[in-house]
Amino acid sequence: MNILDSILEKWNRNKDIESLISEGLFSDETAIRSALEILPDLERAPILNQLNEIESAIILYIEEIDQEKKDIKKQLDATLKSAKACLSYGSSIDIQNKGRE
Secondary structure (H helix, E strand, C coil): CCHHHHHHHHHHHHCCHHHHHHCCCCCCHHHHHHHHHCCCHHHHHHHHHHHHHHHHHHHHHHHHHHHHHHHHHHHHHHHHHHHHHHHHHHHHHHHHHHHHC
16 A cells, blocks of 8 residues: 555545644655556546545645634733733832832
């Protein structure tokens, strides 16, 4: 079984792009290309359709991960801003208390 067969088998079994990526099945582009080139034309067309479906899933996965990254960055920025505000408020109270002494 070649790399292309592995990709297609796993994709057809569960359509889980994250597991395909985590297994590193796309790391050898040359092997995938070679496996495609040796296929007869009649077999190649449906496989190319499946690969296009996989490519679309990868693009969607990347977009989702990118959005998650942006959301996490917003949360971190808001937390940092809040922490700075608390420190600033705490410093001003401390300064006020020292002025009363």
